[in-house]
Amino acid sequence: MTGLLAMFRRLEGPQTVGRGPAFWALFALVLAAALAYPLFSDGYTVGNTVYFFVWVFIALSLCLIWGYGGSLSFGQTAFFGIAGYGYGVLTINFGSAYGFTLLALVIAVAIAALFAVLLGYFMFFGRIAGVFLGIVTLAVTLMLERFMAQTAGPEWRIGAARLNGFNGMSAMPPLTIPWPGEPIVLFADIGLYYLVLGLLVLVYLALRILMNSSFGNVIVAIRENPERAEMLGYDIRKYQLITFVIGAALAGLSGVLYTVWGQYITPSSMGMTAAALPLIWVAVGGRSDLTSTVIGTLVVLAAFQALTIYGSQYALVFMGVLLVLTVLIAPNGLVLGAMNWLGRIAARFTQRAG
Amino acid sequence: MSLLELRKLNKHFGGLHVTNSVDLTLQAGEIHCLIGPNGAGKSTLFRLILGEHHPGSGDILFAGEDITALKSFARIHRGLSVKFQVPGVFRGLSVRQNLEIALQSRHRGTELEAEIGRLLHFLGLESEHTQIAGNLSHGQKQWLEIGMAVSLKPRLLLLDEPTAGMSPEETHLTGEMVQRLNADGMTVLAIEHDMAFVRQVAHRVTVLHLGQVFAQGSIDEIVADERVAAIYLGQAHA
Ligand SMILES: Nc1ncnc2c1ncn2[C@@H]1O[C@H](COP(=O)(O)OP(=O)(O)OP(=O)(O)O)[C@@H](O)[C@H]1O
Ligand SMILES: [Mg+2]
Numbered sequence: 001m002t003g004l005l006a007m008f009r010r011l012e013g014p015q016t017v018g019r020g021p022a023f024w025a026l027f028a029l030v031l032a033a034a035l036a037y038p039l040f041s042d043g044y045t046v047g048n049t050v051y052f053f054v055w056v057f058i059a060l061s062l063c064l065i066w067g068y069g070g071s072l073s074f075g076q077t078a079f080f081g082i083a084g085y086g087y088g089v090l091t092i093n094f095g096s097a098y099g100f101t102l103l104a105l106v107i108a109v110a111i112a113a114l115f116a117v118l119l120g121y122f123m124f125f126g127r128i129a130g131v132f133l134g135i136v137t138l139a140v141t142l143m144l145e146r147f148m149a150q151t152a153g154p155e156w157r158i159g160a161a162r163l164n165g166f167n168g169m170s171a172m173p174p175l176t177i178p179w180p181g182e183p184i185v186l187f188a189d190i191g192l193y194y195l196v197l198g199l200l201v202l203v204y205l206a207l208r209i210l211m212n213s214s215f216g217n218v219i220v221a222i223r224e225n226p227e228r229a230e231m232l233g234y235d236i237r238k239y240q241l242i243t244f245v246i247g248a249a250l251a252g253l254s255g256v257l258y259t260v261w262g263q264y265i266t267p268s269s270m271g272m273t274a275a276a277l278p279l280i281w282v283a284v285g286g287r288s289d290l291t292s293t294v295i296g297t298l299v300v301l302a303a304f305q306a307l308t309i310y311g312s313q314y315a316l317v318f319m320g321v322l323l324v325l326t327v328l329i330a331p332n333g334l335v336l337g338a339m340n341w342l343g344r345i346a347a348r349f350t351q352r353a354g
Numbered sequence: 355m356s357l358l359e360l361r362k363l364n365k366h367f368g369g370l371h372v373t374n375s376v377d378l379t380l381q382a383g384e385i386h387c388l389i390g391p392n393g394a395g396k397s398t399l400f401r402l403i404l405g406e407h408h409p410g411s412g413d414i415l416f417a418g419e420d421i422t423a424l425k426s427f428a429r430i431h432r433g434l435s436v437k438f439q440v441p442g443v444f445r446g447l448s449v450r451q452n453l454e455i456a457l458q459s460r461h462r463g464t465e466l467e468a469e470i471g472r473l474l475h476f477l478g479l480e481s482e483h484t485q486i487a488g489n490l491s492h493g494q495k496q497w498l499e500i501g502m503a504v505s506l507k508p509r510l511l512l513l514d515e516p517t518a519g520m521s522p523e524e525t526h527l528t529g530e531m532v533q534r535l536n537a538d539g540m541t542v543l544a545i546e547h548d549m550a551f552v553r554q555v556a557h558r559v560t561v562l563h564l565g566q567v568f569a570q571g572s573i574d575e576i577v578a579d580e581r582v583a584a585i586y587l588g589q590a591h592a
Binding site: 014214217220225228232233235236 | 406426438445454
């Protein structure tokens with residue numbers, strides 16, 4: 001009981017922006033609006049919103065590893081792809097009966113996490129850090145993309161699942177919840193929306209608790225000064241590895257949800273552009289804060305999509321401009337900068353009132 | 355009883371022989387000062403003791419155990435702690451968080467809060483506790499890092515130039531603090547250029563020059579040693 005209470009207290013803390021009744025009232029309001037929103041919208045728009053939500057998990061994974069942990073990883077899309085393909089292979093082979101798709105989701109995420117254990121062990125216990133970590137993770141991502149792109153031939157199959165090279169895999173079953181009578185199929189509209197929203201809230205709150213715990217303290221300490229952290233008696237490699245694996249699982253979750261959303265996954269989901277975009281969302285939002293990352297990602301994605309109507313090349317240029325602006329105006333992120341500014345104004349206001 | 359024993363420690367950086375067959379024994383309970391001209395290899399010796407660098411040859415014994423092959427964090431668990439030459443605080447975090455990170459593996463909950471409060475008081479940083487550590491003055495950063503190092507309750511505390519950038523009064527206060535810790539049983543090895551500080555605290559002094567132990571003795575013996583004066587003068591002229 002007290003343990004649970006202590007856990008909830010960690011929802012607020014020095015590592016996360018937003019505290020007090022005002023913040024949580026706003027959080028409840030936004031959540032209520034998100035819950036009610038499908039009732040006032042059409043299936044296509046709701047499905048599109050799910051698409052936005054799906055990317056938030058990979059953004060949060062980067063926020064964790066890069067923003068809090070200080071290790072710039074280009075490899076998040078690799079975990080995204082591994083889990084996406086993993087889900088495809090599993091469900092195409094074993095179908096969707098008996099709630100197997102839900103199990104496949106978990107297994108696919110676990111495969112991505114396991115891969116991160118191997119890669120992370122090699123990197124962190126080999127003391128690869130900084131720029132070299134970025135290079136290694138990018139190399140792994142691009143290698144996976146190249147590998148998957150050349151699997152067009154019929155010999156590239158796992159059981160019944162053809163990998164299909166550059167065209168990618170498709171027609172895997174959507175998530176299906178077993179139900180007496182008729183199983184509930186979560187197509188990419190209202191059904192999937194509530195599942196993804198639920199996962200998003202759960203992950204967001206869990207990460208808040210994690211980052212404000214003593215574990216989170218060590219993670220930011222390693223970002224600030226790894227030598228000092230080690231000289232306080234922390235085996236920093238272990239902490240870095242655990243963070244990396246949690247991040248990989250989140251990126252994998254993104255990959256599975258993306259795959260069930262569109263019922264396809266292609267090698268380009270692990271390509272250069274795919275690897276760079278999450279970095280931009282997170283940098284623009286505010287990499288060292290969970291809330292800023294979520295808001296930043298959703299806003300930038302929506303803007304990107306709106307601009308794509310005029311041609312995707314403009315949208316990409318816009319992203320570049322946005323990144324440069326961020327670096328120049330608010331290096332810690334535009335959303336985070338704005339939130340801190342609002343916080344200062346609110347503080348001054350309450351001071352004057354009090 | 356000897357707490358730390360360095361046996362014929364050698365370390366090369368490329369062609370540079372930074373520590374040259376260094377033998378050094380620290381008795382439990384002593385305050386030992388390590389002095390020597392710039393570049394003598396003092397900080398490198400610390401990094402060897404801490405396991406950040408590995409010696410080309412030689413052994414490091416701590417409380418009778420050979421720790422030469424141990425990882426840094428494991429040496430900390432054995433009872434070593436350090437304050438670096440360049441203040442190694444967590445610059446982007448608050449003073450309170452800095453201390454919390456140092457203390458959290460040994461204390462939890464209200465006990466942790468009490469310990470943080472005690473340490474803030476001890477360091478005279480109470481009014482600074484929400485301040486971002488990077489914004490502290492150089493002296494305050496030194497204090498904060500000393501506080502973090504001390505909070506581990508080590509058996510051997512390594513201090514690399516603890517009073518650099520401090521006023522004579524602050525230096526004296528730091529000396530008193532070191533003596534208080536020593537009275538409670540902590541062994542201290544301090545690298546220091548400030549002779550007033552060395553005179554205030556040191557039971558024994560070792561002079562390191564060009565990576566070798568050049569002289570050893572009480573502060574009066576060292577100050578009276580003309581060869582020691584010569585290496586410092588030599589450097590002043592160089
Ligand atoms: N990582 C390194 N790589 C190469 N050379 C190094 C390294 N660290 C130190 N050195 C060199 O080793 C020598 C000793 O350095 P060290 O920092 O141990 O000296 P010091 O006695 O602490 O000097 P100071 O009083 O200036 O702090 C210097 O010449 C320095 O340039
Ligand atoms: Mg030095």
